[in-house]
Amino acid sequence: MPTTLCSAKASYKKQAGTLELTDSHLTWTQEGKKVPAVRVPHLEASSLFCSKEGAAQVRLKLGLVNDEAGHNFTFTSPSAVAHVEREAFKQELTNIISRNRSAAPTPLQKPTPLSTPAKTPAPIPSTSRATSVASDSRTPILSGIDAATDFRLRKKVLLSNPELLALHKELVMSGHITESEFWDGREHLLLAEAAAEGQKRGRPGQLVDPRPQTVEGGEVKIVITPQLVHDIFDEFPVVAKAYNDNVPNKLSEAEFWKRYFQSKLFNAHRASIRSSATQHVVKNDPIFDKYLEKDDDELEPRRARNEVSDLFINIGATLEDHVETGNEKDVTMQAGRQRGALPLIRKFNEHSERLLNSALGEVPPAKRRRIDSGIDDDEDAYAQITLDDLRDPEAMSGITLQMQDRERYFEGQLARSASEQAGGEVVDVRAAFAELKHGFRGWETRFSQFRIDKKAGDAALDSMTQNVSARLDIRTRKTDLPPTLFRQLTTCQTAANEFLRQFWTSLYPPPTTTSSGATPSQTAAKAAKMAGYLSKTREKVEALVRAGQLEGVEPERVEVAMKPLLDAVEHALAFYRARSAKTSTLKTA
């Protein structure tokens, strides 16, 4: 039994119950039931929302990784108790969520631009905004997977693929073949699933831009969630600094946010060109105005950056390539005349860069500076200029054919061709040509005499018509097999196919088997088993024919439908018999 961290009475979907937080899951059990109706593993928790303090109902909303809507719980204890309970949950869940986030794929500390104050003042110990699945060290290579994960993966694959599930039910559940046999040769499905699971979700791209909602009475309301707070701190380190400096000594948390959203600082941070227009309406704020920076709207950015050393994309180099000449550009072509848009544009570029760095890590400065221009760089530079399709793909090295007794082969060829040459008479081209020419003489007259027998033409047309009508006939006739029979037919078909697949793989194992470390004797046993199953196919088909008759379907139709399958089975069996006969003779010999 897992330990319970905290629990409380809470309703979910208007039904009373108990909310519990254990060390692995968040569960909610309806009153009077034993099995929890909601069970959320910690790893899936991605965001948390709480109702306002003092609201009529004490609510908690948990957003999930794959489901932003998440679950809504209402604490049903008396208000005061409910608050305490909720706080307890909030505390724990916030920790869990931030843990989830910080375990993000690249747990790189996001660099705080501008000169960073001595300590990073984030109250939430999370570093990245990435709502990513905590990347467990699971590798998509199956060999290293423990049984539990493997089982989970299989289940997931089966659940997402109804047909495979049906087949699994039919064969494995009924005990015809074992689980491992079933998955043998289907590893790629598991691999794909594992890879899909292992893929991390990146940070969402949107800018942090809390837009106030206007409620009635002209008041403006901004809903602050822990998520939003974290995002703001991440995007604007200066706010985090302000928070660190002022809360809780000078301002309470609520007051801090209230004043922030009314300050010039907030307006400067908002991604809108209009905010500058509202600036004069906004009151001065002695605390926040300290943190206000000048708008970054000069032609040159305020923050000087290193030059891009890659000459292929260095635009500045062109500007400096020669002295400025010519007349000034016209008004529309002077960059940066819309000064209000410049901070916005810079913000876009920086935000994109930050997102990119959070996923890929910073560009190491060493890579920027092109100091060691060795062969690698040349290759790199060439890669950007070469035209790949002009390379001859056939000129690539092929696989040399390994042959036993190669000399003998060629000698044989040589001898044969030599003998042919000796035997073959030399054709006199001139004579042959003359003969041909002679044969052509008078072709026009003969052509005019050429008559086609009427009967033959009619016959040809007839057969074509018949062909067309037959096709049309089939096309118009519906598949009127009764649905139950049809289903039986398909299951029989897929099952037999599976047996065939198993049979052939056991006889001819694929060259690159990853998992099956089966010994030859095992495979032989498997082949024998499969052959046994296969030999029963005929009976099964016959049973189906009979069943069909009961439902009023002509036996021929069922037989025709199953014919290709039976043929394949027959072929396999014949092959197996021949093979086993051979091996037995070998053994006896």
Place this chain on the structure above:
Amino acid sequence: MKFFIDNLPIIFPYDRIYPEQYAYMCDLKRTLDATGHCVLEMPSGTGKTVSLLSLIVSYQQFYPTKRKLIYCSRTVPEIEKALAELKRLMAYRIKFAETAEQKVKEESFMGLGLTSRKNLCIHPDVSKEKKGKVVDARCRDLTNSAACEKGRADPGSVELCDWHENLGKGEPGSLIPPGIWTLADVLQHGRENKTCPYFTVRRMMPFVDVIIYSFHYLLDPKVAEQVSKELSKDAIVVFDEAHNIDNVCIESLSIDLTRPMLDSAARSVVKLGEKIEEIKKTDAAKLQDEYARLVEGLQESVADASDEDAFMANPVLPDDLLKEAVPGNIRKAEHFVAFLKRFVEYLKTRMRVLHVVAETPLSFLQHLKDITYIERRPLRFCAERLQSMIRTLELNRLDEHSALQKVASFATLVATYEKGFLLILEPFETDNATVPNPIFHFTCLDPSLAIKPVFEHFSSVVITSGTISPLDMYPKMLQFTPVVQETYPMTLTRNAFLPLVITRGSDQVAISSRFEVRNDPAVVRNFGSILIEYSKIVPDGIVAFFPSYLYMESIVAAWNDMGILNEVWKNKLIFVETPDANETSIALENYRRACDNGRGAVLLSVARGKVSEGIDFDHNYGRAVIMFGVPYQYTESRILKARLEYLRDAYRIRESEFLGFDAMRNAAQCVGRVLRGKTDWGLMVFADKRFARADKRAKLPRWINQYITEVASNLSTDMALTLSKLFMRTISQNPNENQTGVSLWTLEDIEKAQAKQKEQALLMEQQQEQEDDMDVDYGDGGIDDDVILGLDV
């Protein structure tokens, strides 16, 4: 592979060749043989540069005359790419050289690229300077011959540049081992050997087989005089990416003066005066010497200046230089200073006028004479006289005097040219501005002036680009007669790109960047929804171009407020071109990272802006280009108006024709950046209803226009999306059909084509003979001797 065109062996550094590359090389060879000029348009991304270099290097290596190649491109990224391309070609030639001598010959082939001191400096202090002008000035202080002489005679007395000094120890002509050196390589070589990369290149220029630099180094007389004057007549000149060459020509002869510049010039004049007084007391002989030299004539004083000493060349074209002595009234230093002072004061007064003035140089000179008694003749010598004086006074930190140099250049230009120029004084920046910020434009209207010396001096000039349609426009504007003028279609086995014209949004509102409607919310929203929808369906990178910076900046703000960008953020990252070049480069670097990583990004930039020139968006860097609006120039610009008028009067090019041509060449240029090679693919979206008009589309290059179907020329957003999705689904499949033989040629295909060509030539010759029999006077059948020569082989 190796093949022959006529009897010239060509080494092409790939196993296959595109048919258009082959055709391009044939035409190029024809031009070189005829020692004439040509205009060639080759589809973007079909390996124009490599074909060009491959043919010309083969030509150089085969014929003993060793004609030098001067290859000009627009931007540093393009220069660097061309150098890398050349390096790869030479590596291939060395690897596949047939004989030992051949190999030695290939190995001694030399190619270098030249750019400014700012880009090539590795001096720890000087290279940190932000402004190119300052780097130039400081470099001159450390390297000019007077300083060097002093410094060497008495080490420590004058600060010198070690990197430059080390260069002097090397043998001239072998400062750097033979081979091809990209700009990055030269820098690296400089760092390793502690030598100056800039002067390495400058001093090696007479010895190289290929020199690659930007247009300005050949077209701008101020630079060309220093850098390119020693190039021999038989050199092959190539202007690659030459679609904007007329603008470069015009720019190189135009000058702007502002009030702060005049103030700075006035201060410089005062400083010069003080310096003269000082020298008079300490070293009066110096001034005497100069005076004597000037009496004799100016020519020698310029001729003996080395590369390090040259700082300001004459701004006028070589033919217009006066080869006579400086007039007497400005020979004396103090007289010249007074002369300059008067001229600057005059200009300052002119600036006080509060209405727009447009006048010809002649009228300006007349007015000048009436007011100040300054004659035209001394004015023409202004730049040279200033040059001589600065050298005599041994001034340092010339960047501080750059405004005065500009004024002097202005004086010389205005006094030299009567036709093809106009002076425009604009007291206000915009029509509704109230604070005057006067600018005196001296603008060149005729692009043929600056390029004329190039056509006259060099026997073969190749003008080529991916988008240079309509072809006949360039010979008309630049006043030359090409021997070959050709455009090549793009052979494709399947359509690798899909041009679409979106004329209206899904709500059927017509979209256009026409001035009257461009800020209409419906249009802005429809432009935005195009971006949103394409960001949803297109993988990796999308590049969007706007007609101007002003429009882009306002629309980005509007989109943000409308929540459109929020939708885009959901699918892709957003990067925007900014006024700062380095900032934009960083954005570009990050954009590429996002595309490589699969996150995908949108880059918003401006047609004719910094990004649209020289940056490629091939493969995943650009799966779609969206052209928002037609990139027309700002027609209210007075300079443009004057230019249009001039084009109409002088060359009979109608205003609307030129504007349309100019807009479409820029649109095509933006859109053409997405393709590189025939396996690459991309969408080209033209979003403006004016693109639907046949006369507009006719101005697009043929290789784009031929793939715009009737259906795709008038679409709404939703229809365009359907087509785009369909296209992407088909193009993402493996091409089943073999391209070889159709859009890719092997050696056999070339030989087949050549055989066919010969057959046709033979046939034509026979016809010709028959015709000749009938009419003896009828000559010139278009077969040159080479074809007949080739027949015998």
